[in-house]
Amino acid sequence: MTREEEPRILLGHGDGGRLTHDLIRSVFLPHFDNPANPVLRPLPDAAVLAPPAGWRLAFTTDSFVVSPAFFPGGNIGTLAVTGTVNDLAVSGARPAYLSVAFILEEGYPLRQLEAVVESMALAARDAGVQIVTGDTKVVEHGAADGIYINTAGIGWVPEDLHWGLDAVRPGDVVLLSGSPGAHGMAVLLSRGDLGFQSPIRSDCASVFPLVQALQGVPGIRFMRDPTRGGVATVLNEVAQGSGLDVWVEEAALPEDPAVSAAARLLGVDPLYLACEGRVVAICAPDAAAAVLDAWRAVPGGLGRDAAAIGHVSASRRLPLGPRPEPAVYLRTALGGTRLLDVKSGGELPRIC
Amino acid sequence: MNPPALQATDLPEGARSGGAARAGQDILRPGVDPQLTSALLARINASVSRPHCIMEVCGTHTMAIGQFALRSLLDPRLRLISGPGCPVCVTDQADLDRALQLARQPEVLLATYGDMVRVPGSGGTTLEKERAAGAHVTVIYSPLDAVDLAAAHPTLEVVFLAVGFETTAPATALALDRAKERRIRNFSLISLHKLTVPAVKALLREETTVEGFLCPGHVSTVIGRAAWDFLARDFHRPAVVAGFELIDILPALQQLVAMLEQGEARVVNAYTRAVREEGNPRAQQAVAEHFEPVPAVWRGLGWIPDSGLGLRAEWKDFDAGYRFPGAAGQEPPDGGLGQGQVVSLGGAGGRCRCGDILRGKATPLDCSLFGTYCTPQDPAGPCMVSSEGACAAYYRYERHRLPGQAGGARKL
Numbered sequence A: 001m002t003r004e005e006e007p008r009i010l011l012g013h014g015d016g017g018r019l020t021h022d023l024i025r026s027v028f029l030p031h032f033d034n035p036a037n038p039v040l041r042p043l044p045d046a047a048v049l050a051p052p053a054g055w056r057l058a059f060t061t062d063s064f065v066v067s068p069a070f071f072p073g074g075n076i077g078t079l080a081v082t083g084t085v086n087d088l089a090v091s092g093a094r095p096a097y098l099s100v101a102f103i104l105e106e107g108y109p110l111r112q113l114e115a116v117v118e119s120m121a122l123a124a125r126d127a128g129v130q131i132v133t134g135d136t137k138v139v140e141h142g143a144a145d146g147i148y149i150n151t152a153g154i155g156w157v158p159e160d161l162h163w164g165l166d167a168v169r170p171g172d173v174v175l176l177s178g179s180p181g182a183h184g185m186a187v188l189l190s191r192g193d194l195g196f197q198s199p200i201r202s203d204c205a206s207v208f209p210l211v212q213a214l215q216g217v218p219g220i221r222f223m224r225d226p227t228r229g230g231v232a233t234v235l236n237e238v239a240q241g242s243g244l245d246v247w248v249e250e251a252a253l254p255e256d257p258a259v260s261a262a263a264r265l266l267g268v269d270p271l272y273l274a275c276e277g278r279v280v281a282i283c284a285p286d287a288a289a290a291v292l293d294a295w296r297a298v299p300g301g302l303g304r305d306a307a308a309i310g311h312v313s314a315s316r317r318l319p320l321g322p323r324p325e326p327a328v329y330l331r332t333a334l335g336g337t338r339l340l341d342v343k344s345g346g347e348l349p350r351i352c
Numbered sequence B: 001m002n003p004p005a006l007q008a009t010d011l012p013e014g015a016r017s018g019g020a021a022r023a024g025q026d027i028l029r030p031g032v033d034p035q036l037t038s039a040l041l042a043r044i045n046a047s048v049s050r051p052h053c054i055m056e057v058c059g060t061h062t063m064a065i066g067q068f069a070l071r072s073l074l075d076p077r078l079r080l081i082s083g084p085g086c087p088v089c090v091t092d093q094a095d096l097d098r099a100l101q102l103a104r105q106p107e108v109l110l111a112t113y114g115d116m117v118r119v120p121g122s123g124g125t126t127l128e129k130e131r132a133a134g135a136h137v138t139v140i141y142s143p144l145d146a147v148d149l150a151a152a153h154p155t156l157e158v159v160f161l162a163v164g165f166e167t168t169a170p171a172t173a174l175a176l177d178r179a180k181e182r183r184i185r186n187f188s189l190i191s192l193h194k195l196t197v198p199a200v201k202a203l204l205r206e207e208t209t210v211e212g213f214l215c216p217g218h219v220s221t222v223i224g225r226a227a228w229d230f231l232a233r234d235f236h237r238p239a240v241v242a243g244f245e246l247i248d249i250l251p252a253l254q255q256l257v258a259m260l261e262q263g264e265a266r267v268v269n270a271y272t273r274a275v276r277e278e279g280n281p282r283a284q285q286a287v288a289e290h291f292e293p294v295p296a297v298w299r300g301l302g303w304i305p306d307s308g309l310g311l312r313a314e315w316k317d318f319d320a321g322y323r324f325p326g327a328a329g330q331e332p333p334d335g336g337l338g339q340g341q342v343v344s345l346g347g348a349g350g351r352c353r354c355g356d357i358l359r360g361k362a363t364p365l366d367c368s369l370f371g372t373y374c375t376p377q378d379p380a381g382p383c384m385v386s387s388e389g390a391c392a393a394y395y396r397y398e399r400h401r402l403p404g405q406a407g408g409a410r411k412l
């Protein structure tokens, strides 16, 4: 097929008319429709969902503009599903339903859209969620960069679960489910303008199995998936939100040698690079061993490299700035101490 | 047929990526042995018998020292201070204003490296703010990106705001070759390239407490170890050329401290896996073919003779200063070059002490604005903007060290 003949998205695919319906029937339904998903098929204006008795509802949304849209280990579709699933999971929810909204640029190759949709269906199946409603808009050529996706998700939270930064106490242990930074590095390198290639693949995956593995483990205080800004940013949020200091042991950090090598070359720190399949958890000191055992036993090796990477302590409060602040400190492998600060500014490419 | 052009692969790593990458590093570094590094550290500290002041010339070393938390580990009598080797920090306000003014012209697309877009000009505006107000400003990773941009946008005038030291200039030369080969006419540059050696000389001609120098590994891959011989010969200062890993910096410091303790002055290459005696002749030749040394104004240091790289006459078609009326560079003041004469101070009504910091006369903790009125989120001066600036490094890694408790980092 020549380039000219390749089927592409037209403005009409987004106008709600015949082309829109064709797209739904020929691209979306074949992938998203399945016997376990009775809600989507009738294509109602709104999905009507029944909450299980005694659970609370968790609701989240995220938009995805990653560039490039395809990268080693996944694509914007994988990310749009796992990103929202993970936000639900680390809130303690069992992810259940997603909505999907596409913003497509006129001229976007239909085959690429299909590849994205197929990845979304696979990721949703792996994560055990159903896509129950959606929308498509098309903007003029040049008004968007190919494809953007928004997903919103609903999950169910057990009545008795209360995670949050207000539960964090001095002495608590900080855990990380695997080596940091693979997603951010994979996307950074797949842009191709940094002048070298590497085998690094995004760690993009549903983290629900990691959360589920901790069911019944007492002493969990807080969980988050370190996406934009990476592990360092999440730990700074912990410090700010709890009013306590966080101490990280550099020697204890799980490491992916390929990511570390590329990071050194580019002068970036993997602790600031996005992860899309990792969890940072904080738990009571006597729960740490149980968390690590549970994570390391998760089938598929998602938590194979999990480690206790630090602890929480009463804040010494930074002396500068308008208000003294709690902070994150890193003890280097050599025994030195420095801040692990939030990254400010910096022209990072779109990574999610 | 095209003349044989300098290939990207001829250039050191840092040159290719326009300074975003740290040059000459091993992709697969041998695992750092903590026992070895602790032993080195212990040996350095044991050899210190009196205070020493060491300047790391380059911002990449400043960042590495912060990142490895070396100041918290070294004997407090060893003072490590930052030098003028941060390209964004030493860019003069008037040069930046020139770029801002060009960026405002509707037909201009201004391309530059990440940190430059956040430096406030004299009116408080930045390239980032100009972009939000509609100017065409693009962040690039390599000068070749700017040439590609020019090819992709034939109706715009692409102006590359070229900053950087000896490491980045060869990459700019390569971009000029490419633009010429591809007959791209809407590409030009403002060359703010600067040379580190004349700046260090200028520092030493002033009164200074700096006793020894940690010389930058990546710049030295281009200019060679021998380019630093003047330090020992003319100024009786020991110096060590070092890479940027812990396992590079610690042995370099050990040798430097040993020389200082002995009163010896030699220029040692501790980065032999990347730096040769004479440097990289191809990169030097590429620079010489495109640029010539010109007087340049450094923020905080003033006019320094032969410390900048201006485009040679043959390349003037690519000189934005020649192509755009009003965009020409500053002329040095009459009556020759006032060595060390401070032409424009940092921002914040002159309270910014970047000038003193770049000359090793103050540390960021001495600035009354540090951490309160000047933060990376809202920088008052360039040393806080650049990710390699001394103030940014202190803020990011060491602001927990209260003034007064700051040990080795305290005021001269």
Ligand code: SF4
Pocket (backbone or CB within 6 Å): B346, B348, B351, B352, B353, B354, B357, B364, B367, B368, B369, B370, B371, B374, B375, B379, B380, B381, B382, B383, B384, B385, B391
């Ligand atoms: S802290 Fe800010 S104002 Fe003070 S010297 Fe540094 S950059 Fe200038």
